[in-house]
Amino acid sequence: AQKVTQAQTEISVVEKEDVTLDCVYETRDTTYYLFWYKQPPSGELVFLIRRNSFDEQNEISGRYSWNFQKSTSSFNFTITASQVVDSAVYFCALSEGSQGNLIFGKGTKLSVKP
């Protein structure tokens, strides 16, 4: 069965600290997609990244980076030099096949204090 686990419920850091959000997934499929979304206090989910199961290359986008490791079924998200505007709930999600059925983790609430 599909499952996404975000063990960290809440994280609090001080501005400019680096922070890593953990995501562990379970799936029986060999083809699947992993996602990260950000939900600021306004409520709208903002798409951050999509990876397919055949692409284990790590990705960097500005202060954001993602580490995908199939050996440990993890897709962790690191924010470098965090800023107050990074405060939000971050969701990791998994999709198998073609049905568009996104399975979300419970989310990690990140608070960045000035």
Place this chain on the structure above:
Amino acid sequence: ETGVTQTPRHLVMGMTNKKSLKCEQHLGHNAMYWYKQSAKKPLELMFVYNFKEQTENNSVPSRFSPECPNSSHLFLHLHTLQPEDSALYLCASSPSTYNEQFFGPGTRLTVL
């Protein structure tokens, strides 16, 4: 207008009322989705429409009735709801069901 819009943004209704949530996407996408986000559970997929055809109904009670008249519009008709249906209802769209989904701002529903 850009992205995915949802109306109303807030809705308060009694258990005997009938109301509808509206979602509109201006992205030219072919797939649309309804999700429920409540304090007690993770984000839950409710319905998937692909090219106006419903392809997924995630065991949603019949008091929630979706409608997709075209690829740009999606409705969620509500009737005889329960207080536990109070939640944030999010609409999303994607080019196809393989792609990343783009979300609207949500409708905050309160059932009294």
